[in-house]
Amino acid sequence: MKGIVFNIVHGSMVDGYGIRTTIFLKGCPLRCKWCCNPEGQKYDPELRYVSMLCKGCGKCIDICPEGVIAMSKEGEPVIIDRERCTNCMKCIDSCFFGALETFGEYYTVDELFDIIRRDATYYKSSGGGVTIGGGEASMHTDFTLALIRKCKENFIHVAVDTCGYTINEKAFQVLSEADLLLYDIKGMDPEKHLRDTGVSNELILSNLKKLDSLNIPVIIRMPLIPGHNDSDEDIEKAAEFLSTLKNLDRVDLMNYHTFGVIKYAQIGKNYELDLSPLSPERLDEIGQIFARYSIKTQIGG
């Protein structure tokens, strides 16, 4: 059994839960317009083209069996027809300049665990562990469950990050074995949620209620996106709903940012938004609304 991983980050932090290694699994049912990991959305490996490194030598054009790479007359040195690219990855080795790569590599649980265990000293000294995120970890039920069990057999704390949309019976069982849940809430308005993430929020909110019955601590991760979920009304509704949870640890407020925008072009996607982060004053006001419902917040994770 193998899982498809698009990133492994050593030394990541979840405040209060020590130094961690985060495993990012590929595949997500949501299409949030602000997503900072667009390379994690698709379930399968996909071709990454880094135009800054491309010298325009044309070697990849000759290699591509589908004939979907062509010299460009303006902008980037080559253009790739993503509609027709099969992600066969045959072009990668033809590029001596590292302009072509894969987002997504397959690992067995043991291969991943060999990487995870290298940081065991940090986990012990800081009270940290492993975070399994994505993409959406609950879409890889068997793999995620096997990885959780391997870590826990070795006394490593496991947090699982979930968007809450794909939680069927099996996924529920997987999440029930985690030590900590990081649960993404994008907003309370079903119509705006559908417009901006591609799915309604009803299932996500009802799954959160179900998971709350597991008595596992939950940290809510809430991106703050201007025009989507940042009005007083939006925040009041979220605070009211979250205040009913029994196992809520806190809400992490993630201010809007554009750190992932460069990756959209690398996989042939467009980034639609043109927004600015919320001001420190507004973040403070939002924190105060949550505080009125006795909910702890912090900026970032």
Ligand code: SF4
């Ligand atoms: S991944 Fe395959 S189909 Fe796509 S550009 Fe490269 S060689 Fe062509």
Ligand code: SF4
């Ligand atoms: S082989 Fe690499 S450097 Fe040459 S044109 Fe293709 S992507 Fe650019």
